Amino acid sequence: MSELKCACPDCQCDVNPQQVFNHDGEACCSQACAEQHPNGEPCPAPDCHCERSGKNGGPDVNGN
Numbered sequence: 001m002s003e004l005k006c007a008c009p010d011c012q013c014d015v016n017p018q019q020v021f022n023h024d025g026e027a028c029c030s031q032a033c034a035e036q037h038p039n040g041e042p043c044p045a046p047d048c049h050c051e052r053s054g055k056n057g058g059p060d061v062n063g064n
């Protein structure tokens with residue numbers, strides 16, 4: 001039992017052992033995660049929104 005979790009901080013996807021995207025020696029589930037969503041590329045998993053984390057500046061969380 002050696003499940004691989006994506007190295008993307010907010011990603012909870014399992015890494016497909018047959019399709020590992022390497023990022024600094026860490027396994028990611030997708031190229032987007034491996035590149036840390038530089039352009040906001042979404043995670044291939046429909047339930048995962050890890051691309052929304054790691055960047056601040058979300059106007060929806062600004063309560064003044």
Ligand SMILES: [Zn+2]
Nearest residue numbers: 011043048050
């Ligand atoms: Zn993800």
Ligand SMILES: [Zn+2]
Nearest residue numbers: 006011029033
């Ligand atoms: Zn991922």
Ligand SMILES: [Zn+2]
Nearest residue numbers: 008011033050
């Ligand atoms: Zn990700």
